[in-house]
Amino acid sequence: MLADLIKQNGITKACIVDDANDNVPVLNDLTNLSHEWNNLLDDIPLNNELVLAISEGKKGFDIDSFSADDADDEFVKILWSLRTKFPTELSELFNAYESTKLADSRYVQTLKDILEESGFEVTTAGRDFNLAVEEADIIFIDLFLHLDQTEDNLKYSINILKDIVRKRIDNPPIIVLISRSNRLLEHGRRFRDECGLIESGFRIYKKVDLEDKNKLIFCIKKLLEHYKDSIKVLRFLNAWERHATNAVSETVSSLKKLDLLDHNMVHNLLLDEEGQSSSSYFMDLFDSVLLHNFESQADIVNSAQELNQIDFSLTPTIQGLQKAPLQELVFKSIFMGSERCKLNDKDSIELGDIYKLASAKSDENDFLQLETESDNVWLVITPSCDLMRTGIKNIGLLKGTLSKVSYDNWSSDTKSNTPVIYVDSDFYSIRWDIKSFMTYPKTHLKKLLNNDVFYRTAKMREVNALGLQQSFTADYSRVGQRAILPPVFKVSIQLAYLDSEMKLNIFSNQEASQGLCYVGPKKQKIVNFSHRDYENVLASLRSLNLECVHPLAKSNVQNIIENPYSLIEAIDSGVEVGNKYKNISTGGNVLAKILFGEPNEQELKALKGTGFVFIVESSA
Incomplete structure (x- = not known):
């Protein structure tokens, strides 16, 4: 399967970039080993033969004036060349250096072996990887290419890869960022964005997971499937x-x-x-x-x-690198920028203006204030041509109610809804009451605006305001609008199984879930699992004792434990979820079920045949 994808996509050349591939250390590698490095600098002046050997290699070397600040990569290279001649003096430092490289060298070799077995042409490179990756189709690169994990170190890799991507802007390589560092996730998004890549052509991968051949092949397979x-x-x-x-x-x-x-x-x-x-x-x-x-x-x-x-x-598959919600794009497509609104005077009134009560009501007898609660807004739907003529006395206003945006109340029906507006640092939707139309004196509204009783919270783009205006006048004359992007919400996903006593046992996630729930125009909800969720599922399956599973579910559970990636493949394209069980199937066989929230005692009976259920809950 992977070999077919390699051939179909022309992704044949892989390059592994890691400082473990460098034969000679540099200064930053050794200064990170502060104890051994400082001991060596203290001992050098005491060994005349070593001083002489260094002097022969480094022009102008003067031990009397030499200090740690004078050390450079050339100095380190000379010491490295002398390590067999002066083992007593240099072994402590270079043994410590080589021991730190040992684990990374093992990971590099494991990765190289798996890639070659899969059909890739593999090359390796160290810090000077510019030329080595120029023709690579997929690049596995270490997060930090020096032992000192500094900002400059990170920028070094980013700048080179950014240049590679720039040269191949319409056909960039796939990049997999690998590391033993616990800062991998922290820097992953920055690495991706600054290199000019998108998520489907980029991955972060823990080096320890390189030893799991099936997991690595699955990751590469997903990258190649979506490459084109x-x-x-x-x-x-x-x-x-x-x-x-x-x-x-x-x-x-x-x-x-x-x-x-x-x-x-x-x-x-x-x-x-x-x-x-x-x-x-x-x-x-x-x-x-x-x-x-x-x-x-x-x-x-x-x-x-x-x-x-x-x-x-x-x-x-979701990468989990802090995906920005699509709600923000929807908001920007419906409303003008906040700075644009400053072109209008405080009391100016235009089609598409949305007004909100600022604080306390100033006059309980005023009809507009009487009709307004804290969650209400008013939209100006008087035609622009009428507003431009100063003789108009009354303004047409449409009443709306704000609700915080979630996957439960999202609506892409623009006939009577505005799916998203940004108010008070949060996303809300607006449900417009088409029948709750009122006219209000223009002079009174201007006074309320000048006195800060109401304020303009946003300005709708004309085409969207016209759509609502036409909804009010007649459905058949409504201005057509583009379909609204589906919203996406963070959710937590946990796997659970039915035990022999008909009780639900929920596995504890090793890593925080990074699931996403997309809501379609008919309120259908699709949950997508992230790589981290896959890892949680695999870890849960490894930890499960088959004897604890309900007898009627043992056959299905055993098949999944023996073939864990059958379940991963079944959930990989996203799964529909609701408040009642939905089946997760492959080839006609039900592998597991999924639903929002924990099933009640009565609902547990439906798990006898499968044993497994995914529980989905809203995540902050």
């Missing part, structure tokens, strides 16, 4: 980044033709009569021209067309 599709996504992103400058330049070039006289005439002949500010008008104009120029970039459009060729039947 991840390249399509990356090309699209790179096309946007490369051609954004072209679009901006073309926009600026066009708009520079509007000189001060043009601004003057637009204001005097058009805006002044309509009561609209120049700043808001020209920002809208510039936005439209910039969008046109983006859409006119051929490379962006061509790379976007490639997204249609992605194989959506395969679901990538």
Whole structure:
């Protein structure tokens, strides 16, 4: 299977980058061994023969003026060459150095053997890996390429790989970041982002797990399965980044033709009569021209067309590197930036403005305040052309209710909902009461805004405001909008089994779960497991005593213990979950069940045949 993927994707050349592959240490390696290093520096002046040997190799060496600050890589290289001639003096330091390399050397060899058995052409490299990785299709690189795990050390690797990726921007290598360090997860996201990669073409991997051949092959298999599709996504992103400058330049070039006289005439002949500010008008104009120029970039459009060729039947595995929620993208697509709102006066009123009660009500007899609770907002849906004419007396307002966003209340029905808005440092959804429309005197609303009774909490983009406006007037005339991205929420996943006494036993996760739950437009919920969740499942299966399992479930449980990756494969593409059991099957055989929350005593009976159940719970 892996050999087929290697051939299909043309991913044949692997390179292992680790300082364990270096034959000669450098200064930073030895200064990290402070005890042995300091002992050596103290002893050198006492050995005339060693001083003479160093002097012969290092030009200008003067033991009387030499200090630790004068030591460099050349000095270390000379000491290394003298280690067999002066074993008594140098063995303590270099034995300590070689012992620290021993474990890493073993891991490198294990990895090399597995890769070669799988059909890869494997090369190895140390710190100077620039040339070695230029043609590599997949790179396994140590997080720190020196014994001292410093910021400069980390930047060294990132900068070289960033340059490699830049040279191969439309066809970058797969990168697997490996380490024994407990800081691997901490630095993984930064390494990925600064190198210009996306998650489906990048992995972090503990060196200790390299000894588990099946786990390593599974990881590589998942990377290769999604390689071609991840390249399509990356090309699209790179096309946007490369051609954004072209679009901006073309926009600026066009708009520079509007000189001060043009601004003057637009204001005097058009805006002044309509009561609209120049700043808001020209920002809208510039936005439209910039969008046109983006859409006119051929490379962006061509790379976007490639997204249609992605194989959506395969679901990538969650890496668990602090995935940003898609809710943020949805919010930005619906609302203008907060700085943009500052172009409007405090008491200006425009289509799409959303107002919220600032604090306490100033007048309990005021109808607008009487109708407003702390979780209510009001949307201006009066047509822009009417608002621009100062003669209008009343403003049309639509009432909405805020609810914190979660997978239980997410709605992509934009007819009467705004799926997400950012208020008071948190994400909320808005349920609009289409029948709760009111008109309110414009002068009164301005007064409430000036007195800080209400404030503009956000400004909706015109197309979204028009959609809600049309929902109010007539369903059939509603402006069509793009489908809303599905939201994603963090969830905790635990495996449990039914024991011989009909009791549920929940395995304790070795690592914190990093599951994600996506919610579809019909509120279907799909849970995706991360690599860390897979490790928890495998560890749980290894620890399970078959004799403790319910007799009717032993056959299924035994098959899974003997073939643990059958269960991993079954959950790898995501699993639908609900408040009732959903089956996890492969080839018609039910391997386990899954549901939100722990099953009650009555529901435990359904586990007799399978024995296993995944329990999914919301995670903060």
